[in-house]
Amino acid sequence: MDTIVEIEGLTKTFRNRRGIRDISLSVRRGDVYGFFGPNGAGKTTVMKIMAGLSRADRGKVRLFGHDVAANYEQAMAKVGVLIETAEAYGYMSGRKNLEMAARFYPGLPASRVDEVLELVGLSNVQRERVDQYSLGMKQRLGLAAAVLSKPELLVLDEPTNGLDIEGTVHIREIILRLAREERTTFFLSSHLVHEMELMCNRIGILHEGKLIREGPRSELLGGRFATLEELFLHEVREERRAIAHV
Incomplete structure (x- = not known):
């Protein structure tokens, strides 16, 4: 299966010392990849770097095998963006x-x-x-x-923002249909865990600029967690516990 998105060691620090740290992940053709976490976790920062709207301090983003920073036009030729x-x-x-x-x-x-x-x-x-x-x-x-x-890849930041229930369901159906029928690849961000659960086959959990868990949704739940919300709360608690013991 083709790898559409490759992110390696992505790091960016702002003046307030917030940002993202050493993020690595990949997205394959036809995936609906859900990138979720609370507001301020760094989701939009990652997506802006993916779209060439911001530059990383370190790390690389490759779309369709092309480095976004070095070969912007080739990297973005088959990409649609809403950030x-x-x-x-x-x-x-x-x-x-x-x-x-x-x-x-x-x-x-x-x-x-x-x-x-x-x-x-x-x-x-x-x-x-x-x-x-x-x-x-x-x-x-x-x-x-x-x-x-x-486009063959859609990068959508909070695509259901401002929509009512009917509109949210409609957008979800569009995303799932395009992924299924046209093999469109999606990289979505949201803080709405329920929407991610209904749409995404792969998940990345971002917390305070760090990717704390990532992989196929079914494997992450693994029979241990009934919902992504339970998984998310568990991972955040474990991350905070680990930080407290450093």
Whole structure:
């Protein structure tokens, strides 16, 4: 099975001394990899480095075998990204925003905009100005932009942020369908353990900048834990106990 994401020894320290430390992991084609932990654990920092939006102090990220820092264009050629807040031009309609984004992908059929609007459930509001959209609608538009080019890897930071229950279920179904039918690989972050449990076949648990547990979901639970929430709380307690005894 192809390795799509390779992260080795990733480290970045900010002025407040928070950051990430020596993170290593890999993601294979077709995986839905869930990167979860509390707010401030370092999830977005890792994803920004993956997307070339920030530089690590040490370590490497390779996407499709290409080093992001050294060969950015090759590394990102088949990647779609939605990190933090979805950005769009508020004075334009949702459709116009997507049509403008489509210009960056030569050869993309015009029908693709209609396809992604339908996919994320925005067809009925595509002519409305984005500044009239709710937070959840903006998040859907950001996802539409991320999948516009039919990327083979999607890096999504809190993809269900701002969505109601129906919207959350819809996005989950989209992710699972793309992974199953098109073998799209996903690297997702969230602090919502329940969503990770329903979507992801592989899990990485991040706590205070450190990857404290990582692997296939079924192996991590291993019959010992009924839910990822139980696993997470156990791992955090063990990590704190280990630190206290250093």
